[in-house]
Amino acid sequence: MAYNKEDFIRIREEYSKKYLKAREAADTRARELYEKIPELRTLDGILAGTASRIMGAVCSDNAEERINAVRSENERLLRERAKLLTAYGYPEDYTDVHYECELCGDTGYVDTKMCTCMKKALVMAGYRSSGIYGLMQTQSFDNFSLKYYKDNEEAYATMKQSAALLKKYAESFDENTYKSFMLIGNTGLGKTHLSTAVAVKVIERGFDVHYVSACSMISDFEAKQFGGRGAADGVDTSRYYDCDLLIIDDFGTELTNQFTLSCFYDVINTRMIKRKSTIINTNLGKKEIESRYGDRITSRLFGEYRPILFFGRDIREQKIHKG
Ligand SMILES: Nc1ncnc2c1ncn2[C@@H]1O[C@H](COP(=O)(O)OP(=O)(O)OP(=O)(O)O)[C@@H](O)[C@H]1O
Ligand SMILES: [Mg+2]
Ligand SMILES: [Zn+2]
Incomplete structure (x- = not known):
């Protein structure tokens, strides 16, 4: 288990307060x-x-x-x-x-084992601090439907396989898991949906998940490096390197310059060295990634990340037309 450190410290303090208050x-x-x-x-x-x-x-x-x-x-x-x-x-x-909680007397522990009430509190905090809280109600494995891929047999078969693979990955995620994915495909095909579903399950299993769009990730690094937005709160970028699962959404929508390239390189490379899993979602194909991010990033992505290709017709549009 590797619950988010800050959540853990905060919740432990909440428990001591609760205990004293009672x-x-x-x-x-x-x-x-x-x-x-x-x-x-x-x-x-x-x-x-x-x-x-x-x-x-x-x-x-x-x-x-x-x-x-x-x-x-x-x-x-x-x-x-x-x-x-x-x-x-x-x-x-x-x-x-x-x-x-009568089980642990609000200490969070029963003997030396963490009480279920504290585990639940940590999972709830994990949802909130991961960045998926707003999405998780609507984007789960349970409401991921294959019907949207039905008009193309190949798309259907591939999506079925990919969804099953990611579900299995999330449900068996543990401290030894080191497996990264790149979810690649056009807009509205379920990349964010499936990666959110993975995040929810992995948080429930007690791991620290950080979900972020490429643009927000760059903003955080800019704030850390140059001050400005959020600098007063002391932007802490360590979670990008240390969390158990980092999900970078909309990779390729950020501006590209030397600074952004070095941020991605640094995060991708450090996580590889630390054997930490990462999921990257993108609309870009391999060629576009190569020309925008260069060989050093591309070879790491395509060497270490398993590509999962998304097919079909924009589900946002399909949903609108169905009303
Ligand atoms: N298989 C699915 N079953 C049900 N809803 C889906 C499915 N795939 C996607 N959706 C829904 O369709 C919308 C678009 O999906 P999503 O945001 O995952 O697309 P995306 O691939 O991330 O697109 P973009 O590249 O634009 O970010 C979301 O509301 C999502 O919940
Ligand atoms: Mg998306
Ligand atoms: Zn308890």
């Missing part, structure tokens, strides 16, 4: 009740001494007998306490700590 709320309820029911304070005072009475009993000659006596006295006091609360119209557990 305990403070219980303390406040107890203090309130002590004002109203002074006997309760006395009872709680006695109950608080149970542990030390047990310790005392353990060290005595007739330990077993005395431990049992302390235990039964403790149970009697607890019954008395419950009765008292009921008599005043409060639930028996009114002063107990009420955690949001």
Whole structure:
């Protein structure tokens, strides 16, 4: 597992706050009740001494007998306490700590294992910080339909195979996965749709996914290098090199110059060296990529990335015409 570092730190802080808040709320309820029911304070005072009475009993000659006596006295006091609360119209557990998650007591861990509630929180945070949050509701494997490719047998067969391949890839993504893809094809054929679907599944499996358009990626590097947009927030480009899966959408729509070329080269090359998977979506064919990005980038892309060709008729248009 390699959840996004910042998400992880933030969520851990949220958990400590949640934990403390639950305990403070219980303390406040107890203090309130002590004002109203002074006997309760006395009872709680006695109950608080149970542990030390047990310790005392353990060290005595007739330990077993005395431990049992302390235990039964403790149970009697607890019954008395419950009765008292009921008599005043409060639930028996009114002063107990009420955690949001009873499994982990809002610590995020059960023994040394991360609790399911914290895993869920990290996945939700992953959706938000990945950049796919707006798209993920409408672009999943479940609503990826092959019917749009039906008027061409070859397109249909290829798209069926490609969708199945990407689904399998996403569903089996783990810490050893090092496989990159280039989704190549004309506009409106499902590249963004399928890569978003991959992102959702990989995030659900607990990995850090960063989804970005080529233009935004370049803006981030520009802001880091030259200041300007977002510089005040301190643009951190490390996620481009370190995230488990980087998805660069609309590769080729950005302006090309020495700076953008060196950004792409650097990200593509570093991720290769670090064996980190990447998906690049583009409308450009190999020749266009070669002439725009040069040999160093092209040979890495076509050597390391498996090309997946998208065929068919623009699905945006098909959807409009069907209403
Ligand atoms: N197989 C599909 N089933 C259902 N909806 C689809 C399918 N493929 C694409 N769509 C939908 O059609 C629209 C266009 O698809 P998408 O954005 O994935 O195209 P694209 O290949 O990324 O195009 P572009 O190159 O212009 O970015 C989106 O709304 C998407 O959800
Ligand atoms: Mg797209
Ligand atoms: Zn929990």
